[in-house]
Amino acid sequence: MATHSENQYFVPHGSIYPSILSAGLLSMAAGFVFSVATDRGGDSLAYLEGPGKWMMYFGLAVVLFMMFKWLGTVVTESVTGKYKNWEDKSFRWGMIVFIASEVAFFAAFFGALFYMRVLSVPDLAGFDPNFTPYKDFLGTWPSQGPGGVVLGETFEPNPAFKPMHWMGLPLINTVLLLTSGATITWAHWGLIKNNRKQLIIGMALTVALGIAFLICQGLEYHHAYTEMGLTLGSGAYGATFFMLTGFHGFHVTIGTLMLIVILLRCMKGHFTPEHHFGFEGVAWYWHFVDVVWLGLFIFVYML
Amino acid sequence: MSTTTVAHHEEHSDHPTGIMRWLTTTNHKDIGTMYLTFSLVMFLVGGAMVLGIRAELFQPGLQLMNPDFYNQLIGVHALIMIFAALMPAATGFANWMIPLQIGAPDMALPRLNNWGFWLLPPSAILLTLPFTLALFGIGDGAIATGWTFYPPLSVQGGIGVDFAIFAVHLLGVSSVMGSINIIVTLFNMRAPGMTLMKMPMFAWGWLITAFLLVATIPVLAGAVTMLLTDRHFGTHFFDAAGGGDPIMFQHLFWFFGHPEVYILLLPVWGFIPQILQTFSRKPMYGYKAQVYSLWAIGALAVVVWAHHFFTAGMPVPALLYFMYSTMAISLPLAVLFFCWIKTMWKGSMSFETPMLFAVGWIILFGIGGLTGLVLADVAADAQYHNSYFVVAHFHYTLFAGGIMGIMAGVYYWLPKMTGHMYNEKLGKLHFWLTAISFNVTFIPQFFVGLAGMPRRIPDYALQFAEFNMISTIGAFILGFSQLLFVYNIIMCAKGGQKATDKVWEGAEGLEWTLSSPPPYHSFNEQPVIK
Ligand code: HEM
Numbered sequence: 152m153a154t155h156s157e158n159q160y161f162v163p164h165g166s167i168y169p170s171i172l173s174a175g176l177l178s179m180a181a182g183f184v185f186s187v188a189t190d191r192g193g194d195s196l197a198y199l200e201g202p203g204k205w206m207m208y209f210g211l212a213v214v215l216f217m218m219f220k221w222l223g224t225v226v227t228e229s230v231t232g233k234y235k236n237w238e239d240k241s242f243r244w245g246m247i248v249f250i251a252s253e254v255a256f257f258a259a260f261f262g263a264l265f266y267m268r269v270l271s272v273p274d275l276a277g278f279d280p281n282f283t284p285y286k287d288f289l290g291t292w293p294s295q296g297p298g299g300v301v302l303g304e305t306f307e308p309n310p311a312f313k314p315m316h317w318m319g320l321p322l323i324n325t326v327l328l329l330t331s332g333a334t335i336t337w338a339h340w341g342l343i344k345n346n347r348k349q350l351i352i353g354m355a356l357t358v359a360l361g362i363a364f365l366i367c368q369g370l371e372y373h374h375a376y377t378e379m380g381l382t383l384g385s386g387a388y389g390a391t392f393f394m395l396t397g398f399h400g401f402h403v404t405i406g407t408l409m410l411i412v413i414l415l416r417c418m419k420g421h422f423t424p425e426h427h428f429g430f431e432g433v434a435w436y437w438h439f440v441d442v443v444w445l446g447l448f449i450f451v452y453m454l
Numbered sequence: 455m456s457t458t459t460v461a462h463h464e465e466h467s468d469h470p471t472g473i474m475r476w477l478t479t480t481n482h483k484d485i486g487t488m489y490l491t492f493s494l495v496m497f498l499v500g501g502a503m504v505l506g507i508r509a510e511l512f513q514p515g516l517q518l519m520n521p522d523f524y525n526q527l528i529g530v531h532a533l534i535m536i537f538a539a540l541m542p543a544a545t546g547f548a549n550w551m552i553p554l555q556i557g558a559p560d561m562a563l564p565r566l567n568n569w570g571f572w573l574l575p576p577s578a579i580l581l582t583l584p585f586t587l588a589l590f591g592i593g594d595g596a597i598a599t600g601w602t603f604y605p606p607l608s609v610q611g612g613i614g615v616d617f618a619i620f621a622v623h624l625l626g627v628s629s630v631m632g633s634i635n636i637i638v639t640l641f642n643m644r645a646p647g648m649t650l651m652k653m654p655m656f657a658w659g660w661l662i663t664a665f666l667l668v669a670t671i672p673v674l675a676g677a678v679t680m681l682l683t684d685r686h687f688g689t690h691f692f693d694a695a696g697g698g699d700p701i702m703f704q705h706l707f708w709f710f711g712h713p714e715v716y717i718l719l720l721p722v723w724g725f726i727p728q729i730l731q732t733f734s735r736k737p738m739y740g741y742k743a744q745v746y747s748l749w750a751i752g753a754l755a756v757v758v759w760a761h762h763f764f765t766a767g768m769p770v771p772a773l774l775y776f777m778y779s780t781m782a783i784s785l786p787l788a789v790l791f792f793c794w795i796k797t798m799w800k801g802s803m804s805f806e807t808p809m810l811f812a813v814g815w816i817i818l819f820g821i822g823g824l825t826g827l828v829l830a831d832v833a834a835d836a837q838y839h840n841s842y843f844v845v846a847h848f849h850y851t852l853f854a855g856g857i858m859g860i861m862a863g864v865y866y867w868l869p870k871m872t873g874h875m876y877n878e879k880l881g882k883l884h885f886w887l888t889a890i891s892f893n894v895t896f897i898p899q900f901f902v903g904l905a906g907m908p909r910r911i912p913d914y915a916l917q918f919a920e921f922n923m924i925s926t927i928g929a930f931i932l933g934f935s936q937l938l939f940v941y942n943i944i945m946c947a948k949g950g951q952k953a954t955d956k957v958w959e960g961a962e963g964l965e966w967t968l969s970s971p972p973p974y975h976s977f978n979e980q981p982v983i984k
């Protein structure tokens with residue numbers, strides 16, 4: 152609870168950024184829907200595709216610009232000493248709850264993976280052979296499903312399909328991320344000891360490891376699509392593989408961008424040994440991304 | 455106690471006026487007002503849609519609309535009422551009252567708070583835009599799957615489904631941001647001396663609501679994302695040909711959906727006891743028991759989801775587990791009912807409008823809970839599932855338990871928020887019209903449901919004609935009675951008899967120590983609770 156000596160909580164000025172940001176999101180969402188309208192709306196909507204894309208990109212630009220301005224304001228407020236311990240505590244709680252909500256988001260996709268692997272795929276193979284269209288389906292994992300006609304579209308499993316093995320790139324990626332967890336902690340120690348050199352080297356290493364991870368993941372995806380017949384459309388395995396690793400990779404991308412910002416702020420000397428929530432919040436996020444990867448490595452790649 | 459040394463606020467009192475005030479505000483009262491106003495507007499929009507539905511059902515046969523449009527109205531009505539009317543109303547109260555009740559200068563993260571609100575209008579646009587687009591020949595209208603998005607229908611559907619998916623995404627972000635803010639505020643902004651177990655019950659209700667939101671809304675976001683990729687990017691999450699399963703969607707959806715019904719009600723369970731205690735002029739009965747019950751319900755809420763699709767096929771042990779765990783929720787719920795009644799017991803009660811709504815609420819919500827128990831019975835549910843019995847059940851919980859609870863809160867706090875008393879006579883009239891026409895609307899739906907009338911179908915067998923006619927008449931009275939409510943609120947905001955600081959003789963709590971209306975910035979100096 153707040154200590155009473157600093158009972159003047161900082162309530163910021165009104166800000167236009169959140170509402171414009173929301174308008175940008177609206178434009179992005181509606182633009183996306185228009186850009187893919189032919190998928191389920193028929194060819195007569197093809198003329199919407201071009202304008203839809205522009206709407207989407209425009210919205211994205213607005214969103215990015217507003218986030219830049221908004222976070223910029225936060226940084227300014229931070230370096231001008233607006234945030235004391237009381238505000239700091241709010242940010243900490245806020246970040247913890249936010250990460251909890253991210254955990255729940257990934258839980259949905261892990262849940263889908265377990266459900267398909269343990270329930271729906273074996274079930275499809277387990278019907279009475281006299282009454283099933285999936286007679287020859289074995290129901291083993293990894294699976295692309297039995298194939299068949301659904302919603303008027305025929306789906307045929309790709310005979311060239313291979314699942315991703317955990318050795319090789321995924322293992323390298325595990326090492327990269329785990330190491331980056333160590334380097335960011337080392338950087339944090341540097342920050343606490345007021346050792347700027349250690350801080351900046353640690354952060355730079357972390358950023359480099361994050362980028363290396365993303366490059367490896369890019370190679371992995373390329374390999375999957377071009378040589379292994381493993382795509383988003385490869386049935387249960389492909390869907391869970393790409394959605395889980397894809398959302399994780401997206402989080403690594405965001406995390407790396409945040410790390411870069413923090414690195415720049417470290418170089419500018421924004422953080423003090425006592426007061427550096429910005430650093431810690433990003434570090435927490437990075438650890439979270441790390442832990443999710445371990446889950447992926449075990450459940451998607453290894454088992 | 456309401457020392458207003460505004461100098462510490464960066465925004466001083468020179469905040470912008472006009473539209474810019476509302477677009478940019480970081481003030482919890484302004485944001486609360488926006489949430490409540492938005493909620494009221496969307497309540498009327500969603501209500502207008504359902505009057506279309508009831509008009510179609512006035513007689514058997516198809517009179518006014520084609521079945522597809524009928525289903526669009528059903529789906530958008532539900533999404534609007536749940537996400538754009540009920541949830542924002544509860545969040546609006548949270549914004550207005552939580553800082554006042556716990557002696558905080560504002561919400562903990564004011565800019566985030568503003569964003570939480572401003573995500574709502576875009577979502578409402580996304581939900582309703584497809585209707586307008588269809589008028590211009592673009593697409594075939596809004597989402598027609600009901601609010602539950604079940605595949606394969608939702609994979610086949612037109613662009614209305616995509617719009618609804620993104621609406622749900624934005625609403626979800628809004629809810630998570632709101633929840634973060636409320637959790638942080640409750641943990642970090644309480645006045646010195648206010649321990650958790652001294653928090654007002656409304657704060658407790660919202661704390662658990664916020665936890666539920668953080669745990670379940672992202673799962674819904676994940677589920678509709680899978681729908682989106684199934685629709686456009688060739689995944690097979692809900693498609694047996696690829697090893698997926700449409701029933702998996704039901705699991706994911708109801709993992710969110712069941713907790714959602716408590717998300718809608720827990721804030722109400724928070725302030726109803728406060729209203730009961732005010733108008734019974736005696737302390738709340740069983741504060742601790744209520745807090746523990748709220749926790750128990752919050753915990754059970756996330757482990758009972760499959761009772762919504764017993765008939766979809768499940769192993770018998772799973773049926774039994776979900777049946778018994780669902781029924782177990784009625785135990786803590788019964789504790790709450792007991793505490794509510796005991797709070798009134800031998801009190802010196804008076805029946806101003808908020809109290810009328812609160813007492814009526816207990817009875818009608820009680821019916822909702824009891825009929826839920828019937829549905830939780832696996833054997834019985836095979837008959838009742840997807841029938842009008844379910845529709846009646848959840849309207850007793852969501853209209854009576856949710857909306858009428860919110861109305862009790864509106865009448866209770868309106869004088870505090872506006873500084874004026876509302877028109878008591880009109881308020882009472884509104885209550886009686888609402889309570890009676892609500893029952894006229896929904897009791898017949900229990901009967902037709904028991905007799906086998908299915909939901910989400912615009913036509914029905916002749917034997918259901920009389921009951922449907924009665925139900926439609928009730929619905930129109932119910933709908934138009936709400937205009938009294940709107941009128942009363944507008945008149946109260948404009949003027950009327952000055953409200954005192956305490957407003958109600960028996961009112962207890964920090965919000966009643968401030969002036970009515972409270973100053974723009976309250977509790978810059980936190981009060982100390984003993
Ligand atoms: C002890 C309390 C309750 C029990 C045992 C219970 C049980 C059930 C069951 C078993 C169903 C599924 C019926 C079917 O589709 O066949 C159901 C539906 C529903 N219940 Fe409840 N319920 C309870 C309280 C509530 C509350 C408090 C709310 C809302 C605030 C609520 C809202 C709903 C809704 C919205 C549906 C229908 C969802 C849909 O299919 O669209 N229920 N309830």
Ligand SMILES: [Cu+2]
Nearest residue numbers: 712715761762
């Ligand atoms: Cu339920």
